[in-house]
Amino acid sequence: MNKPVRAMAVVCLLMFVGLLLNANYVQFVQADDLNEKPGNRRVIDEEFSRERGAIIVDGKPIAQSVPVKDKWQFQRRYTDAKLYAPVTGYFSYLYGREGIEQTYNSILSGSDDRLFVNRVIDVISNDQPQGGSVELTLDPAAQKAAFDGLADLGEKTRGAVVALDPQTGEVLAMVSQPTYNPNALASHRLEKVAQNWRRLNQDETQPLINRSTQTTLPPGSTFKAVTAAAALEDLGLKADDDVRGGATLGFPGIDYKLTNQGGSTCGGNPISFQRALEVSCNVSFGWLARKVGQDKLAEQATKFGFGERPIDDLVSYASRFTADPDTDLEAPQLAQSGIGQFEVAATPIQMAMVAGAVANDGVLMKPHLVRTVRAPNLSVLEQPEPQELGRPMSAGDARELSDMMVSVVQDGTGSPAQIPGVDVGGKTGTAESAPDRPPYAWFIGFAPADDPKVAVAVLVESTQNTSDIGGGRLGGPIARSVMEAVLR
Amino acid sequence: MSAPGSTPTWIPRKRRTAELGLLLLAIAIGIGSYAAVGLGLDGSVPPGIYTVGAVYAIVALGAHVAVRRFAGYADPVLLPLVVALNGIGLVMIYRIDLGLDAMGSPYGPFAQGQLRWTVLGILMFVAVLVLIRDHRRLQQYTYTFGLAAIALLVLPILPVIGNAKRGAQIWIQLGPFSFQPAEAAKIALAIFFAGYLVAKRDALALAGRRILGVDLPRGRDLGPILLGWLISVGILVFQRDLGSSLLFFGLFVVMLYVATERPGWLFVGTALFAVGAWFGYAAFGHVRERFDAWLDPWSDPDQNYQLITALYGLGHGGLLGRGWGEGSPELTPFGFSDFILSSIGEELGLTGLMAVIVVYGLIVERGLRIALTCRDAFGKLLAVGLSVSFALQVFVVAGGVTRLIPLTGLTAPFLAAGGSSIIMNWIIVALLLRISDQTRRPAPEVSTISGDDETQVVKLS
Numbered sequence: 018m019n020k021p022v023r024a025m026a027v028v029c030l031l032m033f034v035g036l037l038l039n040a041n042y043v044q045f046v047q048a049d050d051l052n053e054k055p056g057n058r059r060v061i062d063e064e065f066s067r068e069r070g071a072i073i074v075d076g077k078p079i080a081q082s083v084p085v086k087d088k089w090q091f092q093r094r095y096t097d098a099k100l101y102a103p104v105t106g107y108f109s110y111l112y113g114r115e116g117i118e119q120t121y122n123s124i125l126s127g128s129d130d131r132l133f134v135n136r137v138i139d140v141i142s143n144d145q146p147q148g149g150s151v152e153l154t155l156d157p158a159a160q161k162a163a164f165d166g167l168a169d170l171g172e173k174t175r176g177a178v179v180a181l182d183p184q185t186g187e188v189l190a191m192v193s194q195p196t197y198n199p200n201a202l203a204s205h206r207l208e209k210v211a212q213n214w215r216r217l218n219q220d221e222t223q224p225l226i227n228r229s230t231q232t233t234l235p236p237g238s239t240f241k242a243v244t245a246a247a248a249l250e251d252l253g254l255k256a257d258d259d260v261r262g263g264a265t266l267g268f269p270g271i272d273y274k275l276t277n278q279g280g281s282t283c284g285g286n287p288i289s290f291q292r293a294l295e296v297s298c299n300v301s302f303g304w305l306a307r308k309v310g311q312d313k314l315a316e317q318a319t320k321f322g323f324g325e326r327p328i329d330d331l332v333s334y335a336s337r338f339t340a341d342p343d344t345d346l347e348a349p350q351l352a353q354s355g356i357g358q359f360e361v362a363a364t365p366i367q368m369a370m371v372a373g374a375v376a377n378d379g380v381l382m383k384p385h386l387v388r389t390v391r392a393p394n395l396s397v398l399e400q401p402e403p404q405e406l407g408r409p410m411s412a413g414d415a416r417e418l419s420d421m422m423v424s425v426v427q428d429g430t431g432s433p434a435q436i437p438g439v440d441v442g443g444k445t446g447t448a449e450s451a452p453d454r455p456p457y458a459w460f461i462g463f464a465p466a467d468d469p470k471v472a473v474a475v476l477v478e479s480t481q482n483t484s485d486i487g488g489g490r491l492g493g494p495i496a497r498s499v500m501e502a503v504l505r
Numbered sequence: 506m507s508a509p510g511s512t513p514t515w516i517p518r519k520r521r522t523a524e525l526g527l528l529l530l531a532i533a534i535g536i537g538s539y540a541a542v543g544l545g546l547d548g549s550v551p552p553g554i555y556t557v558g559a560v561y562a563i564v565a566l567g568a569h570v571a572v573r574r575f576a577g578y579a580d581p582v583l584l585p586l587v588v589a590l591n592g593i594g595l596v597m598i599y600r601i602d603l604g605l606d607a608m609g610s611p612y613g614p615f616a617q618g619q620l621r622w623t624v625l626g627i628l629m630f631v632a633v634l635v636l637i638r639d640h641r642r643l644q645q646y647t648y649t650f651g652l653a654a655i656a657l658l659v660l661p662i663l664p665v666i667g668n669a670k671r672g673a674q675i676w677i678q679l680g681p682f683s684f685q686p687a688e689a690a691k692i693a694l695a696i697f698f699a700g701y702l703v704a705k706r707d708a709l710a711l712a713g714r715r716i717l718g719v720d721l722p723r724g725r726d727l728g729p730i731l732l733g734w735l736i737s738v739g740i741l742v743f744q745r746d747l748g749s750s751l752l753f754f755g756l757f758v759v760m761l762y763v764a765t766e767r768p769g770w771l772f773v774g775t776a777l778f779a780v781g782a783w784f785g786y787a788a789f790g791h792v793r794e795r796f797d798a799w800l801d802p803w804s805d806p807d808q809n810y811q812l813i814t815a816l817y818g819l820g821h822g823g824l825l826g827r828g829w830g831e832g833s834p835e836l837t838p839f840g841f842s843d844f845i846l847s848s849i850g851e852e853l854g855l856t857g858l859m860a861v862i863v864v865y866g867l868i869v870e871r872g873l874r875i876a877l878t879c880r881d882a883f884g885k886l887l888a889v890g891l892s893v894s895f896a897l898q899v900f901v902v903a904g905g906v907t908r909l910i911p912l913t914g915l916t917a918p919f920l921a922a923g924g925s926s927i928i929m930n931w932i933i934v935a936l937l938l939r940i941s942d943q944t945r946r947p948a949p950e951v952s953t954i955s956g957d958d959e960t961q962v963v964k965l966s
Contacts, residue, residue, distance in 0.1 A: 018763055018764065021762050021763040021889075022877050022889055025759060025762075025873065025889060025893050029866075029892075030866075032896060033869070035900070036862050037863075039909040040819075040858050040907055041859075043820065043850075044822060044855035044858065048819075048821075051816055051819070054817065056806070058833070059817055060817075062833065
């Protein structure tokens with residue numbers, strides 16, 4: 018009977034080899050994946066017991082871990098918590114992480130591979146392991162200006178502001194309103210945290226959402242900058258050329274007519290391309306959209322970044338020209354798309370990118386939030402270089418459009434954004450989403466036109482004062498104060 | 506085989522002193538781990554280190570003395586391996602007691618009870634060595650053990666003493682004591698199968714049909730394997746105990762194969778297993794749940810919380826582990842019993858888990874070696890049955906918690922908290938040592954016919 022016994026010995030050997038290989042797979046190959054799963058309490062406990070690195074703006078920590086006397090030993094504390102909440106996000110025992118706390122978690126918690134040597138040294142010298150720090154590109158003055166600007170519209174205002182450096186893509190300001198206090202989620206009093214979490218999630222104004230990167234809404238007339246860019250690029254149009262004006266744009270065989278806001282006639286028909294942008298003439302841009310055609314207009318939007326997530330440092334959603342790329346737009350739908358309605362939807366950061374690319378001679382820079390990533394010993398681990406995403410316009414056409422947008426602020430709807438002594442370019446927008454909802458106010462702009470330092474997008478979804486919502490009136494002053502803060 | 510002129514009889518060395526040396530090492534591992542838990546958790550050695558350490562060392566050394574006295578030629582490696590495992594298990598249970606206590610959990614403590622069971626288990630080990638001086642005497646009671654096995658299997662479904670825990674009807678409750686009779690039934694079944702197959706193996710090995718190069722048994726000879734299969738399915742249906750069901754069937758198929766030397770039984774067995782598994786999957790929600798949890802635990806994180814958190818523990822342990830007292834094995838429900846292997850993987854790391862698996866593997870290897878050298882068919886079959894079922898059990902439980910195979914409710918031998926498991930596994934080791942002692946003991950009055958190496962006189966009874 019020894020032959021089958023030997024055979025069984027081989028079978029047993031195979032079983033144990035299987036167990037050993039699988040143990041290696043789980044504990045070595047799969048271990049990192051398992052450690053990064055949300056809700057892994059072991060890792061959360063460990064991270065909570067560690068001195069997490071700081072998030073820094075302009076040399077000052079806006080999020081840091083301070084020693085406390087409880088089982089975790091460290092408490093995450095946010096300074097100017099509400100001001101920076103959309104960017105920092107939160108670090109919660111119960112609800113995980115969000116924002117920079119999430120995207121740069123491996124650095125902040127010290128588990129990043131680049132910190133391996135530090136960890137080994139910590140183990141040898143019996144020190145508590147420490148996390149690295151992340152310095153942001155935000156400009157505190159611009160951030161404050163954006164925050165105050167939205168806050169001044171009233172408590173119930175929902176909106177967002179994004180300011181970028183058009184030449185580098187650095188995010189200078191990023192504000193979302195209403196916002197929340199990350200300290201309320203990072204607290205160690207867990208019942209209280211659970212309460213706060215429920216309250217924030219039940220709040221219908223959705224304070225946990227970063228509207229500047231996560232809310233896509235019809236950009237309205239600010240999208241005319243994209244249509245104008247397509248007209249310059251593809252039709253070879255110049256600022257002085259005539260375009261269709263008048264009170265209405267009709268479509269053969271269809272009852273529907275595209276009209277201007279407030280029934281205006283745009284000052285006649287035809288009017289100059291530049292004048293059409295200054296008065297934000299719907300008829301002109303609906304007409305232009307049809308002349309450019311769906312494919313070219315969609316392509317222009319894509320060149321500006323539509324269809325891609327705008328920023329990697331935070332949760333962000335792609336903007337879109339049509340809900341389904343394969344849609345074949347009817348003539349009126351195409352005309353509406355040309356003025357940023359129908360299915361066009363964009364995030365505020367995307368519209369800031371449009372303004373930035375126009376200002377930056379047609380070069381689109383990738384927005385980023387992190388300037389420097391440092392190890393606990395302050396050595397630099399990472400310093401993101403400005404990254405060019407593409408050239409949606411030729412330099413000449415960009416300068417032409419830039420001049421047109423400057424005249425929008427000087428002589429047109431964008432006048433509230435004027436800054437004395439500075440050439441400011443801009444475009445207003447008022448978009449309708451649903452008939453029963455108040456329209457959205459948009460403003461995009463940049464300054465100074467000849468050497469752009471800041472591009473900005475302002476979105477006001479709703480205010481207490483809903484009847485009086487217009488891109489220029491509401492968004493313009495906020496954009497101006499943000500740009501002033503950067504330029505000062 | 507031997508040089509001319511010398512005696513051809515092979516006299517194995519007893520190696521009892523080697524066993525003592527290994528045993529001291531195993532005891533040191535247990536007591537050292539115990540101290541490390543205290544240092545890891547509180548920064549000081551646990552207060553009970555002297556008393557608990559002494560109790561453990563004394564019973565382990567007592568077992569060694571019993572082997573020396575009553576089974577002097579037995580395998581010298583098995584006992585130290587088992588003592589090492591039992592010690593690690595005790596320390597891990599103690600460590601999780603402390604963790605559960607710190608969490609304010611209503612469960613526990615379990616370590617005290619486990620230590621008592623261990624002492625009792627070693628006493629049973631000694632009792633088996635003392636009472637059963639020759640394993641072949643068990644063969645006389647073949648059918649008694651068969652009946653006992655069936656009785657033990659039926660007990661948990663009887664009213665009053667039967668007791669369902671965690672979805673499986675596998676416990677009996679006698680006053681304050683609960684007992685899992687399946688563990689005892691396993692041994693009784695192994696003895697029964699060995700005795701039965703020794704008597705019937707010629708009939709079963711009769712030539713059957715040869716299909717696709719595989720010798721299949723005759724139809725009428727399929728009777729016993731079908732009976733074994735039915736018993737296993739019965740356990741699955743009435744007790745909802747997937748693990749035991751699989752274990753008994755595996756035990757039976759393997760012993761049938763070894764007894765008849767016909768691989769056809771393995772194919773038939775595998776086919777029947779497939780049918781049973783399919784039936785279980787189709788008919789029972791809990792089998793389906795286990796299977797789905799194996800494929801993708803994260804599809805239902807609440808339902809599969811235990812497996813997921815065990816995997817997190819393993820991942821967190823990584824290569825070298827968190828160290829005794831430095832991990833959080835108490836987060837895994839039943840991390841002290843069914844999931845003790847994931848607790849070991851967490852605190853001792855991949856290294857420690859692999860060491861434990863290798864120790865299990867060595868136990869199986871020693872068991873199969875005993876079977877190979879055993880001279881009587883009954884002892885050979887019994888040793889194979891006990892070793893392979895031990896291997897199967899380790900494979901099923903370790904594979905289950907590490908997601909190699911779907912999870913089934915079996916305990917990790919010598920590690921997991923649980924009285925029946927500890928006692929029965931000590932008895933298994935005692936039986937293996939008894940067979941080993943019989944095998945290696947030089948036959949008292951063997952004479953050889955000189956000059957003919959091929960011929961040996963073998964003492965038959």
